[in-house]
Amino acid sequence: MRFKSGFARTLALGVAAVAVALAFDGAVHLLMAQNPFGGPRPPGAAEPQIGGIVGWILARQSEFYREISATIRAAKSDGSAVWTLLAISFAYGIFHAAGPGHGKAVISSYLVASQETARRGIVLSFASALMQSLVAVVIVAICAWLLNATASTMCNAEKTIEIASYALIAAFGARLVWTKGGGFIRALQVQRPVPAMAAAQQHHRDHSHDHDHDDDHDHVHDAHDGHSHGPVPSELEGPGGWRRGLAAILTVGVRPCSGAILVLVFALAQGLFWAGIAATFVMGLGTAITVATIAVIAVSAKDVARWLSGAGEGGGTLVMRGIEFGAAGLVLLLGAGLLFGYIAAERVTCL
Amino acid sequence: MSIARCLSSLLLAGLLMAGSGVAQAHPHVWITAVSELLYAPDGSISGVRHAWTFDDMFSTYALQGIETKQKGVYSREELGSLAQTNVESLHEFAFFTFAKADGKKQKFNEPVDYYLEYKDTALTLHFTLPLKTPVKPKELVLEVFDPAFFIDFKLAEKDPVKLVGAPEGCQMKLQRPSDGTASAQKLNEQTFMGDGANANYGAMFANKITVDCP
Numbered sequence: 001m002r003f004k005s006g007f008a009r010t011l012a013l014g015v016a017a018v019a020v021a022l023a024f025d026g027a028v029h030l031l032m033a034q035n036p037f038g039g040p041r042p043p044g045a046a047e048p049q050i051g052g053i054v055g056w057i058l059a060r061q062s063e064f065y066r067e068i069s070a071t072i073r074a075a076k077s078d079g080s081a082v083w084t085l086l087a088i089s090f091a092y093g094i095f096h097a098a099g100p101g102h103g104k105a106v107i108s109s110y111l112v113a114s115q116e117t118a119r120r121g122i123v124l125s126f127a128s129a130l131m132q133s134l135v136a137v138v139i140v141a142i143c144a145w146l147l148n149a150t151a152s153t154m155c156n157a158e159k160t161i162e163i164a165s166y167a168l169i170a171a172f173g174a175r176l177v178w179t180k181g182g183g184f185i186r187a188l189q190v191q192r193p194v195p196a197m198a199a200a201q202q203h204h205r206d207h208s209h210d211h212d213h214d215d216d217h218d219h220v221h222d223a224h225d226g227h228s229h230g231p232v233p234s235e236l237e238g239p240g241g242w243r244r245g246l247a248a249i250l251t252v253g254v255r256p257c258s259g260a261i262l263v264l265v266f267a268l269a270q271g272l273f274w275a276g277i278a279a280t281f282v283m284g285l286g287t288a289i290t291v292a293t294i295a296v297i298a299v300s301a302k303d304v305a306r307w308l309s310g311a312g313e314g315g316g317t318l319v320m321r322g323i324e325f326g327a328a329g330l331v332l333l334l335g336a337g338l339l340f341g342y343i344a345a346e347r348v349t350c351l
Numbered sequence: 352m353s354i355a356r357c358l359s360s361l362l363l364a365g366l367l368m369a370g371s372g373v374a375q376a377h378p379h380v381w382i383t384a385v386s387e388l389l390y391a392p393d394g395s396i397s398g399v400r401h402a403w404t405f406d407d408m409f410s411t412y413a414l415q416g417i418e419t420k421q422k423g424v425y426s427r428e429e430l431g432s433l434a435q436t437n438v439e440s441l442h443e444f445a446f447f448t449f450a451k452a453d454g455k456k457q458k459f460n461e462p463v464d465y466y467l468e469y470k471d472t473a474l475t476l477h478f479t480l481p482l483k484t485p486v487k488p489k490e491l492v493l494e495v496f497d498p499a500f501f502i503d504f505k506l507a508e509k510d511p512v513k514l515v516g517a518p519e520g521c522q523m524k525l526q527r528p529s530d531g532t533a534s535a536q537k538l539n540e541q542t543f544m545g546d547g548a549n550a551n552y553g554a555m556f557a558n559k560i561t562v563d564c565p
Binding site for chain 2 (some may be wrong): 015062063066068069070073115144150152153154167207220258259261262263265266269270349350351
């Protein structure tokens with residue numbers, strides 16, 4: 001009986017998810033067909049090869065980026081252009097963050113690996129984006145403005161920071177794997193949960209909530225029921241919890257955005273450094289919104305998985321611990337891949 | 352329950368991937384390229400001469416910290432060290448230039464005759480890439496692109512490729528990357544002249560030059 005209801009629920013949800021995805025993609029395509037890039041599609045033009053959402057994002061991003069330099073130039077004579085600059089920077093940040101290098105994958109995986117709430121995901125996204133902006137401003141202020149260093153010096157500094165950040169991601173991932181591996185192995189060892197606990201979880205399962213109660217009794221039940229995986233909620237909200245979050249912020253935030261550095265140097269050369277700084281922070285705000293959105297999707301997906309797998313049961317716990325372990329492994333793989341050059345797509349190119 | 356669990360895990364994986372699937376590389380530098388294919392008197396191809404014009408923002412960025420006698424005016428000499436840095440850095444990226452002679456990959460020597468030019472707020476890097484061994488193929492394919500897509504290469508709208516000293520009867524074809532912009536679409540149609548070029552695009556962002564000689 002339970003098999004049936006669980007299966008039906010999964011199927012229904014899967015179908016719904018696919019339907020939503022298709023509807024979204026369709027809507028975007030429709031939008032593009034009507035108004036591809038600011039004008040009607042020329043008749044007979046071939047379908048763009050890199051179509052769909054990604055192509056649209058890339059094209060938008062290029063557009064905004066090109067406008068940034070033009071607007072900074074305009075702001076030299078017309079102060080009101082600064083407002084346009086901020087608006088464009090904000091939009092650019094939103095689209096730009098859809099590309100790699102803004103910690104989406106790291107933050108999302110971290111949130112899935114640790115039992116984090118969507119709210120904390122949003123805070124982490126904004127804090128790391130703020131730090132990225134700050135690092136970019138500090139680099140340009142020191143290297144270009146104070147020391148008048150050349151672009152290649154600055155770019156090499158950027159590259160060094162980048163490599164350090166990849167090492168940080170790998171180290172962060174290794175630590176997550178270490179802690180999550182323990183939870184996963186313990187969950188593997190547990191054959192059946194304590195009946196009373198299972199009943200309690202059964203109750204919780206039917207409500208939607210975003211932290212799991214099966215984690216509440218970590219240290220207490222560690223030895224005998226295997227429900228030992230992660231800190232208690234109060235711990236998460238306390239100073240210790242934020243310190244762990246800080247590691248995620250530092251890991252992601254230490255790597256500045258190359259785009260921001262370019263904009264800052266450009267603004268500096270035009271004698272409008274302050275406008276560049278303002279644009280950088282507004283860009284960071286846009287970036288944060290995108291990263292936070294994806295982080296929330298990741299956390300929600302985990303909640304859905306928890307609900308579907310019936311986290312209260314022994315097997316459900318195993319699935320959740322497995323997902324967390326997998327997400328931790330993903331952070332480690334990402335860091336190692338970036339560090340050793342297997343993932344080179346977002347590497348800073350110094351010319 | 353196991354099927355449900357399996358499906359739910361797959362669903363989660365799918366959702367996560369949908370999130371990160373958008374993770375495409377994005378360019379930070381835009382280059383407008385003009386290239387010349389250099390032919391030796393005997394009709395073999397000896398090298399490629401590039402003139403790459405950087406976008407406004409990157410040009411300004413590259414000029415950061417360069418001392419000049421006159422503000423805003425950069426002579427070829429003043430840009431000399433920067434040009435050298437540029438070509439030296441390009442080595443790591445195989446000069447973003449990939450040549451195949453009758454399907455066989457060709458290697459380039461280090462660039463020669465390189466210099467930078469600053470005009471209308473844009474920097475242009477000129478350099479010649481000699482082929483390690485000159486070739487005389489029936490078909491030469493030259494691609495210019497950044498595999499990491501940090502740089503977005505675009506062939507210039509007007510006369511992007513010249514064959515210098517090519518034997519008679521050599522025919523050149525161009526394929527521009529279709530980046531989804533209307534202008535690129537239009538250019539495709541103008542440049543290809545219906546030569547069946549719409550058939551197969553190469554690498555997504557590659558500018559592909561094909562020269563067929565009898």
